Amino acid sequence: xQKIEQNSEALNIxxxxxxxLTCNYTNYSPAYxxxxxxxxxxxxxxxxxxxxxEKEKRKERLKVTFDTTLKQSLFHITASQPADSATYLCALxxxxxxxxxxxxxxxxxxxxxx
Amino acid sequence: xTAVSQTPKYLVTQMGNDKSIKCEQNLxxxxxxxxxxxxxxxxxxxxxxxxxxxxxxxxxxxxxxxxSPDKAHLNLHINSLELGDSAVYFCASSARDRGHGYTFGSGxxxxxx
Numbered sequence: 001x002q003k004i005e006q007n008s009e010a011l012n013i014x015x016x017x018x019x020x021l022t023c024n025y026t027n028y029s030p031a032y033x034x035x036x037x038x039x040x041x042x043x044x045x046x047x048x049x050x051x052x053x054e055k056e057k058r059k060e061r062l063k064v065t066f067d068t069t070l071k072q073s074l075f076h077i078t079a080s081q082p083a084d085s086a087t088y089l090c091a092l093x094x095x096x097x098x099x100x101x102x103x104x105x106x107x108x109x110x111x112x113x114x
Numbered sequence: 115x116t117a118v119s120q121t122p123k124y125l126v127t128q129m130g131n132d133k134s135i136k137c138e139q140n141l142x143x144x145x146x147x148x149x150x151x152x153x154x155x156x157x158x159x160x161x162x163x164x165x166x167x168x169x170x171x172x173x174x175x176x177x178x179x180x181x182s183p184d185k186a187h188l189n190l191h192i193n194s195l196e197l198g199d200s201a202v203y204f205c206a207s208s209a210r211d212r213g214h215g216y217t218f219g220s221g222x223x224x225x226x227x
Contacts, residue, residue, distance in 0.1 A: 034215060043118075043204050044157070046215030089157065101147065101169065102216060104157040 002028045004105040006090060012111045013080055021075040021108045023090035030092035033066055033073050034102065038087045044104075047088075048075075080112045117141050120205050120219035127195055128227055135190045135222045137205030146188035147206040147216065148180060157204070163188055195226045 007022045023033070032051045036044035050057045050066045050073070057064045063076040077084050087109045091102040118139045127133050139146065145164040151157045161180045162169045168180065177193045192199060202223050206216040 036215075041221075043206070043218030043220050044216075046217065049215060087155070101159045101162045103159065104149075106154065106156050 002026070002092075002103060004028075004090065004092060004103060006088075006105040006108045008108045009106070010109045010111070012113065015080060015082060015112055015114050017080055019077040019080045019084070019110055019112070021088050021090075021110070023073040023075070023105055025071050025092055028071075028092060028103075029068075029094065031094050032092075033064075034091045034093065035062075035064055035073075035075050036089040036091060036104075038089060038107065044089055077110075080110075082112045082114050085110055085112050116219075117217050118205055118207055118219040120203075120222050122222060123220065124223050124225075126225045126227065129195055129197060131195050132191070132193045133195060133224075134192070135203055135205075135224070137188050137190070137219060138186055139205075139207040139217070140186065141207055141217060143207035143209050143217070144185060145208050146182070147208070148188065148190050149204040149206060149218075151202045151204060151221070153201070160190075160203075161188075192224075195224075197226050200224055200226045 003026045005024045013019050034049045035047045038044045048059055048064045050064045061078045065074045087107040089107045090105045093102050121136045147162045148160040149157050150160055159171050160174045179191045181189045202221045204221045205219040208214045208216045
């Protein structure tokens with residue numbers, strides 16, 4: 001069955017450092033991968049999308065990589081700030097039918113200490 | 115202006131009751147979804163719906179049914195509520211083309227007692 005793993009349930013880093021979150025998947029060939037941020041008591045908020053034919057995407061302090069050979073995506077937040085503290089979810093989507101719907105990982109809770 | 119709004123935000127009800135959660139989006143999106151987030155924070159797709167097809171996750175009990183009066187609304191009806199239905203339910207919407215980000219509502223916390 002399809003499986004998505006976000007390797008760390010929690011990640012603690014110091015302000016100013018780069019946070020790197022990992023998303024691995026098996027038994028799946030997604031057409032694209034997305035990253036979301038979720039704050040307590042709120043719904044997930046879309047951050048970035050990367051397609052299967054793209055290696056890297058950037059948006060301000062965020063960078064996402066997608067390696068379809070390794071079946072892995074890395075999500076980086078550079079110059080991290082306490083306001084970046086949240087749970088980050090990766091999500092995979094494919095072609096047609098139910099595979100067109102996003103499947104989410106369990107998330108990694110990031111804490112950025114001042 | 116709230117893009118995807120759900121009501122109610124909190125819902126406490128007894129086992130066996132029937133309840134509904136409403137969802138509305140003002141983004142002009144043509145596909146809407148319901149997700150369930152359990153106590154372990156795992157988000158699972160329940161339904162996706164546009165004006166052409168309803169896709170149901172096969173693990174969803176038939177006590178759950180989506181109802182869409184128009185493109186901007188997708189309500190969730192739950193019959194004969196069970197303790198295990200307690201969770202946070204999120205509505206979301208997206209544009210037609212696959213690969214667009216989803217816009218989520220703020221969730222409805224359902225507690226069945």
